[in-house]
Amino acid sequence: MNRLDGRKNDEIRNIRIIRDYTKYAEGSVLIEMGDTKVLCNASIEDRVPPFLKNSGTGWITAEYSMLPRSTHQRKVRESSRGKVDGRTQEIQRLIGRALRSVINLDALGERTIWIDCDVIQADGGTRTASITGAFVAMADALYKLYRQKLIDKIPIKSFVSAVSVGILNGENILDLCYEEDSNAQVDMNIVMTDKGEFVEVQGTGEEFPFTKEQLYDLLELGEKGNRMLIDAQKRALGQISDLILGTKPQVVIATSNSHKLEEIGKILKDFDLEILSMKDVGLNGIEIDENGATFEENALIKAREVANRTGKITIADDSGLMVDAIGGKPGIYSSRFAGENATDKENNEKLLKMLSNVNMSQRTARFVSCIAVVFPNNEEFTVRGTIEGKIGFEEKGSNGFGYDPLFIVDKYNKTFGELPGEVKNKISHRANALEKMKQEFEKRFK
Numbered sequence: 001m002n003r004l005d006g007r008k009n010d011e012i013r014n015i016r017i018i019r020d021y022t023k024y025a026e027g028s029v030l031i032e033m034g035d036t037k038v039l040c041n042a043s044i045e046d047r048v049p050p051f052l053k054n055s056g057t058g059w060i061t062a063e064y065s066m067l068p069r070s071t072h073q074r075k076v077r078e079s080s081r082g083k084v085d086g087r088t089q090e091i092q093r094l095i096g097r098a099l100r101s102v103i104n105l106d107a108l109g110e111r112t113i114w115i116d117c118d119v120i121q122a123d124g125g126t127r128t129a130s131i132t133g134a135f136v137a138m139a140d141a142l143y144k145l146y147r148q149k150l151i152d153k154i155p156i157k158s159f160v161s162a163v164s165v166g167i168l169n170g171e172n173i174l175d176l177c178y179e180e181d182s183n184a185q186v187d188m189n190i191v192m193t194d195k196g197e198f199v200e201v202q203g204t205g206e207e208f209p210f211t212k213e214q215l216y217d218l219l220e221l222g223e224k225g226n227r228m229l230i231d232a233q234k235r236a237l238g239q240i241s242d243l244i245l246g247t248k249p250q251v252v253i254a255t256s257n258s259h260k261l262e263e264i265g266k267i268l269k270d271f272d273l274e275i276l277s278m279k280d281v282g283l284n285g286i287e288i289d290e291n292g293a294t295f296e297e298n299a300l301i302k303a304r305e306v307a308n309r310t311g312k313i314t315i316a317d318d319s320g321l322m323v324d325a326i327g328g329k330p331g332i333y334s335s336r337f338a339g340e341n342a343t344d345k346e347n348n349e350k351l352l353k354m355l356s357n358v359n360m361s362q363r364t365a366r367f368v369s370c371i372a373v374v375f376p377n378n379e380e381f382t383v384r385g386t387i388e389g390k391i392g393f394e395e396k397g398s399n400g401f402g403y404d405p406l407f408i409v410d411k412y413n414k415t416f417g418e419l420p421g422e423v424k425n426k427i428s429h430r431a432n433a434l435e436k437m438k439q440e441f442e443k444r445f446k
């Protein structure tokens with residue numbers, strides 16, 4: 001069957017989760033599922049309803065509302081009508097139940113999390129989108145409490161999301177839009193955790209009762225949809241997701257240079273990170289056009305490309321040698337100094353030749369390493385490290401790579417080729433850049 005928007009039966013609509021959407025709420029998320037858009041805000045209040053007073057336990061409650069012009073025809077505001085209708089009540093209770101099911105309310109302490117879901121555009125599945133978005137808003141709000149050290153861990157037991165499934169013209173379909181929903185014979189909302197458990201199943205076959213077999217098939221489809229939604233939540237939450245799940249953040253080192261991979265990996269050892277190579281993420285050998293005008297631009301080009309392809313935190317390095325006597329060359333062209341596929345040896349020979357008439361005092365140079373870090377939510381930063389030295393008259397030592405045998409480190413009067421790797425990794429341009437990166441990470445990971 002061809003669906004209205006060309007989707008396959010088991011495909012969800014395009015999902016977009018935008019965090020920090022408004023500025024006052026502790027957690028604020030705009031979730032879009034196709035044309036359905038819901039603003040989900042989570043607010044923390046330092047008290048609980050009377051029935052929980054002095055119990056040490058927290059509470060989560062939700063309100064849901066549709067803006068007047070979220071639908072085809074204007075809908076009177078419930079506040080103007082003076083009462084909340086049955087559908088609204090039913091939905092807000094559903095949202096509250098779904099979120100409470102995954103929170104350890106004891107660990108929350110005597111606090112209430114208010115969840116406000118306001119539908120700004122409705123195209124089917126507003127209650128399910130509300131749950132999926134509200135979970136992210138709630139996680140953000142709880143993370144704030146955690147950062148303020150008001151709670152010692154985020155009291156989330158599982159992720160939770162919701163999706164609709166249904167039977168339309170005899171076929172099982174996932175994530176119905178409004179028009180599909182209004183014509184469906186069977187209509188079901190499925191709320192699930194990341195462990196594949198059901199929190200709630202609401203299914204009706206008003207005109208067309210359904211069989212147990214059909215129910216099983218629909219549950220399976222719902223499971224598939226929820227898995228994709230929880231992936232999207234994890235992506236949107238980034239590091240917070242790792243904190244909740246107790247998993248190590250995965251970081252991809254986007255380099256085709258095995259020496260760099262080794263150096264960066266060693267320097268990052270004291271971080272609680274899972275380091276992945278290009279090979280680990282199946283991107284070994286991809287070509288990235290380093291056409292930027294600066295080290296920073298090139299590092300960002302590499303990191304963005306791999307972050308986009310993997311959805312993981314990505315680190316890239318763009319580095320090179322700058323020699324004063326030749327106006328800072330080879331600079332960003334260091335790896336292709338003697339031609340597009342030049343070897344280290346060819347590059348070194350070319351450099352020695354260009355400097356053959358330059359005496360030692362004029363052979364000052366520095367290595368530059370620019371490290372770019374790109375996060376799945378498109379946040380990014382760059383840092384730069386350098387080390388000063390001089391270019392020798394001949395290659396010395398066989399440690400390291402690239403221009404290392406020619407680069408005499410001021411402090412040691414030895415080349416990087418002669419110095420042991422441990423020494424290089426403590427003082428190099430890359431070590432300096434990574435130290436700055438570490439400071440940036442500490443701001444984000446603690």
Ligand SMILES: O=c1nc[nH]c2c1ncn2[C@H]1C[C@H](O)[C@@H](COP(=O)(O)OP(=O)(O)OP(=O)(O)O)O1
Nearest residue numbers: 255256257317318319320321334335401402403404
């Ligand atoms: O510690 C170093 N010791 C010696 N030479 C170095 C160093 N750090 C950078 N260099 C030189 C090697 C290469 O000629 C160029 C980097 O070029 P650059 O494009 O950043 O790296 P790349 O192409 O080898 O790997 P990739 O771009 O996949 O990360 O600077």
Ligand SMILES: [Mg+2]
Nearest residue numbers: 256290318335
């Ligand atoms: Mg390169």
